[in-house]
Every structure is written in C-alpha cells, then in structure tokens.
C-alpha cells in the first residue's frame with residue numbers, strides 16, 4: 237500500500253497493490269493489520285455504497301457527537317473527492333484535501349474524524365463505497381454548503397451540479413456549529 241500525505245495532517249491518499257493477470261485483477265482493499273501499521277487504528281462498523289449520475293455532488297457532510305472517519309473508494313467511474321478540516325482548534329481549520337478517485341486508479345482517501353466530506357461525479361456514473369468508523373446518526377447529521385466561497389473548493393463542474401434538496405441549504409462555513 238503506497239501512502240501519500242497532504243499538507244493537512246490526518247488525511248491520507250492510499251494506493252493499493254494491484255495484482256493484474258490475464259483474468260483481471262486482485263487487490264486487498266482493506267487489511268486491518270496493514271492499516272494499523274499505517275496508523276489507521278480505527279475500527280470500521282458500517283460500509284456505505286452509493287451510485288450517482290454525472291455531476292452529482294454529495295456533501296459537505298459530517299456528524300457531530302458520532303463523528304465518522306471514512307475510507308472512501310470509487311469502484312466504478314470517477315469522482316473528485318474532498319475533505320475539509322473542521323477539527324476545533326486545528327491549525328489547518330477550514331483547509332481541504334482532495335483527490336480524483338476512480339475504478340481505474342483504485343486509490344482510496346482516508347478521511348479521519350473531524351472532517352466534512354463530499355464528492356462530485358466526473359464520469360457518466362460512479363459507484364462509491366466507503367467504510368465508516370461510527371454508525372449513521374440522522375439526528376447528528378450536519379453539513380456545510382458546498383459552494384461556500386470561504387472554502388475555495390475547485391469543484392469540477394458547479395454549473396451542472398446535481399444536488400439533493402438537503403445539499404442546497406446547509407449553513408455557511410462561518411456558521412459551523414460543532415456542538
């Protein structure tokens with residue numbers, strides 16, 4: 237597993253070892269022993285899987301109280317994946333990391349607890365699966381508006397963003413409530 241760090245401490249871009257042969261390929265997408273050696277000791281309790289059409293933008297989401305770390309992978313198509321540091325007192329509070337994840341590059345983004353997460357689909361469709369370190373807690377769901385100019389996020393295609401109603405009305409970053 238190749239590991240790439242960011243200027244923001246915590247998130248990691250992981251590139252798994254892929255064994256290709258005449259049948260196709262094999263890779264270990266998650267191995268607890270390997271991840272512990274990488275410093276990712278968190279236990280995962282829930283796997284999520286979503287499929288989205290081109291332009292779909294999901295985010296920026298996080299949970300308070302039951303904060304979730306996420307190991308994000310695009311298994312088909314391509315997404316621009318982004319995480320924003322919202323850890324109280326973090327020296328990089330408000331800064332973000334991003335990566336293009338695809339079924340082709342098989343890379344994964346480790347998004348630790350304390351980050352708001354989102355992605356936009358850049359292929360015709362994309363399937364994203366991600367492991368979470370805590371359970372979904374609807375009452376604890378919070379969001380930051382994806383278009384908040386304070387964050388300076390370079391979404392691939394804001395003109396054609398396909399959004400849920402929820403993602404149209406999140407508060408601005410400056411109003412962030414980290415209760």
Ligand SMILES: Cc1cn([C@H]2C[C@H](O)[C@@H](COP(=O)(O)OP(=O)(O)O[C@H]3O[C@H](C)C(=O)[C@H](O)[C@H]3O)O2)c(=O)[nH]c1=O
Pocket residue numbers: 284286294295297298306353354355372400
């Ligand atoms: C997140 C979640 C949702 N749901 C149900 C609730 C809704 O009826 C339906 C769609 O949920 P939602 O529109 O919130 O899905 P996304 O917009 O993809 O939300 C996710 O988007 C970004 C990218 C994230 O990182 C979070 O994991 C998550 O907030 O699935 C569940 O049953 N369990 C869950 O864990």
